[in-house]
Amino acid sequence: MRLLLMGPPGAGKGTQAESLVGKYSIPHISTGDIFRTNLREGTPLGLRAKEYMDKGQLVPDNLVVSIVVDRLESLEGDSGFLLDGFPRTLPQAEALDRRLQDLGWGLDAVVNIEVPHQTIIERLTGRRVCRQCSSTYHLKYNPSQVRGICDTCGGGLYQREDDSLETVQERLEVYNRQTQPLIEYYRERGLLLSVDGSQEIPAVLNAIIVSLEK
Numbered sequence: 001m002r003l004l005l006m007g008p009p010g011a012g013k014g015t016q017a018e019s020l021v022g023k024y025s026i027p028h029i030s031t032g033d034i035f036r037t038n039l040r041e042g043t044p045l046g047l048r049a050k051e052y053m054d055k056g057q058l059v060p061d062n063l064v065v066s067i068v069v070d071r072l073e074s075l076e077g078d079s080g081f082l083l084d085g086f087p088r089t090l091p092q093a094e095a096l097d098r099r100l101q102d103l104g105w106g107l108d109a110v111v112n113i114e115v116p117h118q119t120i121i122e123r124l125t126g127r128r129v130c131r132q133c134s135s136t137y138h139l140k141y142n143p144s145q146v147r148g149i150c151d152t153c154g155g156g157l158y159q160r161e162d163d164s165l166e167t168v169q170e171r172l173e174v175y176n177r178q179t180q181p182l183i184e185y186y187r188e189r190g191l192l193l194s195v196d197g198s199q200e201i202p203a204v205l206n207a208i209i210v211s212l213e214k
């Protein structure tokens with residue numbers, strides 16, 4: 001299975017990805033997680049990405065594309081994949097198409113998670129993330145069993161710096177301007193599956209699985 005997960009910040013991409021990669025036994029490639037891991041480890045890539053992430057802007061295309069291409073080429077054979085948070089611009093989508101064509105790997109579907117603006121703000125400001133394994137929680141909608149501690153690995157939870165109200169507004173504008181046009185791009189190619197992301201987490205997962213298996 002070769003999937004892309006799209007949707008505005010806070011739509012629930014990372015949350016649904018955690019379940020989908022288990023169900024379909026495919027590797028999860030999240031560009032946001034890759035940047036945050038690099039930042040924690042203090043690599044040059046992490047430090048470069050931070051300049052943009054802190055402002056809610058996109059990391060330049062050439063940087064992101066080369067990271068994703070490296071990941072795709074390091075996959076063991078044709079294992080399938082779930083790309084989460086990539087592509088986010090038209091040039092990224094075109095670069096991905098070219099690379100997949102070289103590899104002879106067609107996409108199975110592009111899952112677009114739709115949520116209204118107000119929901120997004122509430123989700124992002126209440127989001128907490130595990131420092132160790134990147135699992136995602138929400139103070140109200142998906143709390144960990146012990147406050148501040150990851151259920152999966154026991155790591156500490158933190159609030160992302162770019163989940164402040166001010167940066168969230170900028171990220172939404174960036175999404176509308178640069179990423180939203182990709183919905184049409186994939187619709188034209190017959191790959192788009194849109195699901196209502198305003199339902200509860202298990203209902204969204206179910207809607208995704210039903211639409212993938214149709």
Ligand code: ADP
Pocket residue numbers: 008009010013014031032033035052053054056057058059060064084085086087088092162171
């Ligand atoms: P969210 O899931 O909340 O939308 P991500 O974790 O996917 O956020 O991304 C966090 C930040 O990392 C983005 O705001 C952006 O700065 C950077 N980033 C992640 N993926 C990409 C991408 N495909 N292109 C450019 N920048 C990206």
Ligand code: ADP
Pocket residue numbers: 007008009010011012013014015016123124126127128136137138139141142197198199200201202204
């Ligand atoms: P994205 O990767 O698209 O930015 P996340 O998966 O990180 O989004 O979800 C953003 C926040 O909203 C997290 O705190 C997550 O626990 C919460 N969340 C995700 N899906 C739902 C849902 N269907 N209902 C309520 N809260 C949700």
Ligand code: ZN
Pocket residue numbers: 130131132133134135150151152153154155
């Ligand atoms: Zn964890």
